[in-house]
């Protein structure tokens with residue numbers, strides 16, 4: 642019997658992209674896997690049992706967690722993957738719209754984590770794996786709110802990791818660069834577009850479109866999720882792919898003024 646066969650993993654946003662690939666790789670590794678979607682198709686995808694959950698809704702999160710616990714009695718791995726993008730000038734989104742972004746990317750993670758922690762504490766172990774982004778540690782013009790949600794996720798995750806380590810529960814961050822898939826199509830458009838930002842917004846859309854041609858795959862990210870779930874000594878951070886690695890290294894080693902200049906050149910920002 643596989644050493645993971647009595648272990649349960651719960652992956653939010655498992656209907657597509659990184660979440661789907663992560664759920665599948667965990668199932669192949671022997672975990673009993675539950676994935677979520679706001680609208681699960683009814684039939685389970687392969688070895689992954691799909692359940693309904695909207696991470697912005699407290700009752701939906703509570704009902705998901707009690708369904709999983711009723712089935713398996715434990716949740717060993719929580720992968721907080723559900724997330725939305727938002728691209729545009731920072732000034733182009735209302736605070737209400739930014740709140741709706743944070744409701745998924747940050748508060749959704751907190752709702753899921755708070756719902757799962759009591760059972761992890763009871764069983765005396767657990768791992769929480771939060772899907773962040775390279776934009777959780779470097780800025781990017783026309784992605785201010787998305788970057789803010791991921792920077793916040795990083796601060797929350799690292800701090801939480803210190804609090805719950807004494808319960809034998811650890812938190813890891815996964816930091817991909819651009820990943821192939823339909824993430825940009827499900828991203829929010831700014832709700833108050835301004836002509837002043839039309840050219841910049843269009844350029845950045847084109848830049849991400851182009852970078853998708855050489856981007857990492859959801860399966861590359863899923864491999865890092867599997868490592869965080871199964872490594873004997875898991876790391877606090879898994880930066881995925883060559884570009885994210887290089888950017889992370891440059892951010893840490895380059896003088897701030899040089900990094901600032903290089904970033905502006907990369908994004909063709911004037912001045």
Ligand SMILES: NC(=O)c1ccc[n+]([C@@H]2O[C@H](COP(=O)([O-])OP(=O)(O)OC[C@H]3O[C@@H](n4cnc5c(N)ncnc54)[C@H](OP(=O)(O)O)[C@@H]3O)[C@@H](O)[C@H]2O)c1
Pocket residue numbers: 653654655656657658659660677678679680694695696697722723724725726745772773774775816817818819820821822823824825827859
């Ligand atoms: N793609 C990239 O370039 C990239 C790079 C770095 C980090 N990331 C991060 O990776 C994660 C997954 O991205 P992806 O590229 O795989 O995107 P994706 O294919 O668009 O998948 C997003 C998932 O989130 C779920 N979701 C959205 N809103 C939800 C809500 N309110 N409640 C529950 N689930 C919700 C969706 O499920 P339903 O619509 O079925 O409910 C879907 O399964 C995100 O956290 C993203 O920030 C992505």
